[in-house]
Amino acid sequence: MLYHSTRGGENSVQASQAILQGLAGDGGLFVPEDFPAFSPEALQRIPELPYHVLAEEILTPWLTDMRREDIARMAVQAYAPGRFEAGMPAPGSALDGKTFLVELYHGPTLAFKDIALQLLPRLMVNAIRTQRVDEGVLVVAATSGDTGKAALEGFCDVEGTRVGVIYPQDGVSPAQRRQMVTQQGGNVWVRAIRGNFDDAQSAVKAIMGDPAMHMALRERGWRLSSANSINIGRLIPQIVYYFYAYGQLCRQGILAFGEPVDFVVPTGNFGNILAGTYAKAMGLPVHTFLCASNRNNVLTDFFRTGSYSTRRPFYQTASPSMDILISSNLERYLYEKAGRDPKRVAGWMQALREERVYDVGGCLDAMTQGMWAGCADDAATLACIARTFREKGRLVDPHTAVALSVLEQYRQEARDGGRPAVVISTASPYKFSLDVLKAVDPGRRCEDDREASRILAGMAQESLPDAITALDTLPELHTCACEPGEVGGELLRWIGGGHAD
Ligand SMILES: *Cc1c(COP(=O)(O)O)cnc(C)c1O
Numbered sequence: 001m002l003y004h005s006t007r008g009g010e011n012s013v014q015a016s017q018a019i020l021q022g023l024a025g026d027g028g029l030f031v032p033e034d035f036p037a038f039s040p041e042a043l044q045r046i047p048e049l050p051y052h053v054l055a056e057e058i059l060t061p062w063l064t065d066m067r068r069e070d071i072a073r074m075a076v077q078a079y080a081p082g083r084f085e086a087g088m089p090a091p092g093s094a095l096d097g098k099t100f101l102v103e104l105y106h107g108p109t110l111a112f113k114d115i116a117l118q119l120l121p122r123l124m125v126n127a128i129r130t131q132r133v134d135e136g137v138l139v140v141a142a143t144s145g146d147t148g149k150a151a152l153e154g155f156c157d158v159e160g161t162r163v164g165v166i167y168p169q170d171g172v173s174p175a176q177r178r179q180m181v182t183q184q185g186g187n188v189w190v191r192a193i194r195g196n197f198d199d200a201q202s203a204v205k206a207i208m209g210d211p212a213m214h215m216a217l218r219e220r221g222w223r224l225s226s227a228n229s230i231n232i233g234r235l236i237p238q239i240v241y242y243f244y245a246y247g248q249l250c251r252q253g254i255l256a257f258g259e260p261v262d263f264v265v266p267t268g269n270f271g272n273i274l275a276g277t278y279a280k281a282m283g284l285p286v287h288t289f290l291c292a293s294n295r296n297n298v299l300t301d302f303f304r305t306g307s308y309s310t311r312r313p314f315y316q317t318a319s320p321s322m323d324i325l326i327s328s329n330l331e332r333y334l335y336e337k338a339g340r341d342p343k344r345v346a347g348w349m350q351a352l353r354e355e356r357v358y359d360v361g362g363c364l365d366a367m368t369q370g371m372w373a374g375c376a377d378d379a380a381t382l383a384c385i386a387r388t389f390r391e392k393g394r395l396v397d398p399h400t401a402v403a404l405s406v407l408e409q410y411r412q413e414a415r416d417g418g419r420p421a422v423v424i425s426t427a428s429p430y431k432f433s434l435d436v437l438k439a440v441d442p443g444r445r446c447e448d449d450r451e452a453s454r455i456l457a458g459m460a461q462e463s464l465p466d467a468i469t470a471l472d473t474l475p476e477l478h479t480c481a482c483e484p485g486e487v488g489g490e491l492l493r494w495i496g497g498g499h500a501d
Pocket of ligand 1: 111112113145146147229266267268269270271272273321322399426427
């Protein structure tokens, strides 16, 4: 399988090259030249396969320049029962007769980002070997809260790599911040930036696209890559749980094999939901994807009007990991839906950069085929958390609640045709305990998120995840802040020094 850029300005490369590079040289994103398809017979085996075997099955046709036995070994290491609290990465359960919740947040950092970022470092090390790279790889990531910690955890002390993470100073939850600033390891670097997530993501893209930065790193023996979902190596592992969730529904008798299902995905950078559309392209029977946004509903407006506009205020919400106005991975979706025409995609992206808006005009029909978009503001989100706890006895985090709330709207408008829906649950409620507690017990005064977590665990009669309680005793190691424009220079200073700060 070869990969080329959405903007057409780069030759095709192997998977390992695309993973090493992160972003294509022309600023576009790597996409597969075609989609590996599963025969109906191969699909039928899915419900029987354990997660890591399914991962091997799905990843192999995407990573054709890696050996199958290596892929199998990496999948076992990443998804071994010990790495995920529930014993596996994607446990699912029914919320009611036709709503199924798949919990992707039982990994080491309590967000679904772990599923990709437990595997990506292994793919990167494999790619370093395959491509015979003799430089170190500096992996940078901008985070809206969860990618940062999952990348730090995944790359921590991985030989031949260093990892640098920037996050918006006031844009993450207290638990998310504590997770990042307490990160240990000799190859990690963390900075708060004065700006929002889009500023952080633009800073990373600017560094990735800056020849002078690449040159300066080369001179020091390093090359750059990315742990954001602009890296195709982040997306491919996410295809697996769509198949796995579907298999679980079949095993539990909720679906007959081959029957279509809807997926509801809380969306920010459009990576998670895009991986779902890739699963569908491989043959998974999906009817509709529900793209669920918070008050930063740029995607809802896009799918309803065909116009993507960032000329709007940026809101901080209770679901910070979705506080994004520039959804990078939409570019890959546009590419598929606009007849794989790189000129058109490049034109829209240029308009977005220069005018902060583009319009896909006549392509909108293709874009909305199999896609429905909705949004929920914080009031609706908190009300949904309260209702879900009251009626189903389940604590859900604000991102998951955005998805549940959008599913309710979809069903109220009677668009679901009675189909079962799988809701992708992306984070532990204990990472967002102040807002979750405010939702389920509005009368209670609590300012401390650790206290809120303990109260919530008591209400839900669960024990707090170790990954939360462990944070209380760890020292804060990374407390510096800088401007987005200073990140490149700071990274170079860190690399140049030859040791971690
Ligand atoms: C990253 C994240 C999302 C959004 O996922 P995208 O791939 O960026 O669309 C949703 N929920 C949580 C908890 C996240 O960490």
